[in-house]
Amino acid sequence: MILLFKIYAFIFGAMIGSFLNVLILRLPTNEKFFIDRSRCPKCGFQLKWFHNIPILSFIGLRGKCANCKTNISFQYPVIELLTATISLFLFGGEISLHGLTSYLFFFTVACCLLVHFVIDVRHQILPDVINVYLGIIFFIHVVFFYHWKHWVLGGLIGFLVPYLITYLFYKIKGVIGLGGGDIKLFGVLGIYLGPLGIIHNMLFSCILGSLLMMPLLLFKVIKRDQAIAFGPFIIIVAVIQIYFPSTFEMMLGALLF
Ligand SMILES: [Zn+2]
Structure with missing residues (x-):
């Protein structure tokens, strides 16, 4: 049972990681990141839902845009995998109000620090x-x-x-x-x-x-x-x-x- 929840924590982390990628990309340029978050930055190709699965899509597409074959930055799978791993480690497996709020607090803080870190290094x-x-x-x-x-x-x-x-x-x-x-x-x-x-x-x-x-x-x-x-x-x-x-x-x- 614990293992199942750990898998959920990993998948949840990967999904949040894919959102963090959008933040990292768009926050420094002040773009509205809630609209139009799934296009190839090079050719504007609208990604299908199956191009948007964290970590797996990058492997499936072999790191290239499905349309124009431009290389997709390694940042995407790295951030997704890192966020997933952080989520997995922070989730102690304790299914209680205290366990879950504590997980959410530390995970949210980690996400903020990760976005800060990457944006500051780059911009x-x-x-x-x-x-x-x-x-x-x-x-x-x-x-x-x-x-x-x-x-x-x-x-x-x-x-x-x-x-x-x-x-x-x-x-x-x-x-x-x-x-x-x-x-x-x-x-x-x-x-x-x-x-x-x-x-x-x-x-x-x-x-x-x-x-x-x-x-x-x-x-x-x-x-x-x-x-x-x-x-x-x-x-x-x-x-x-x-x-x-x-x-x-x-x-x-x-x-x-
Ligand atoms: Zn493209």
Whole structure:
């Protein structure tokens, strides 16, 4: 019985993943994504229902549009498979109100972070819609599970600290450090992570960012003044904090001692 529900969780995840692909494609260009979500981006060919089955259609079509044979981006099956796998792992098999709401909360958060991650890597944007949505989901959760000080202080610190640093940086050096989307994401994550958690996130995302950027700068893969998406670092650290809290505690311990 549990196995059957796990299969459902996987299929459900794959279907949501296929919707996330649409969001990833359309959000940065502000297209209306609810209409006309099933056309070949190259030739405009209207996909049939059987061209729209997550993961399987990509395999069936061998990665090519049924009409014009243009290669379909690998992003589609990868996001679908990833979302399906995340859904499978987050679904604990517990069929109860608590089990299902907890699954839906963590799965929705994961979807938002995944969309944010891919869009930021590709376009250096963290869309406001996703930040707002994530903020609402977090808010509903923390109101039930945390003292108000946790989320009020977390949200304020998450927003104000990076905002002030960016402002001072701009006043002194005349360059914009963090983008508005990063600052909003810190604020939104602060609601869930709380004051200490969001400070930890800032610390670790900066460390992670520098660790990855230094070799890239050194080997001149990127230029010194080139704008780099910072969102992915915030998201990687947040994922560890939200989904692997004990691992994060160990990382924190290793850093402090
Ligand atoms: Zn086509």
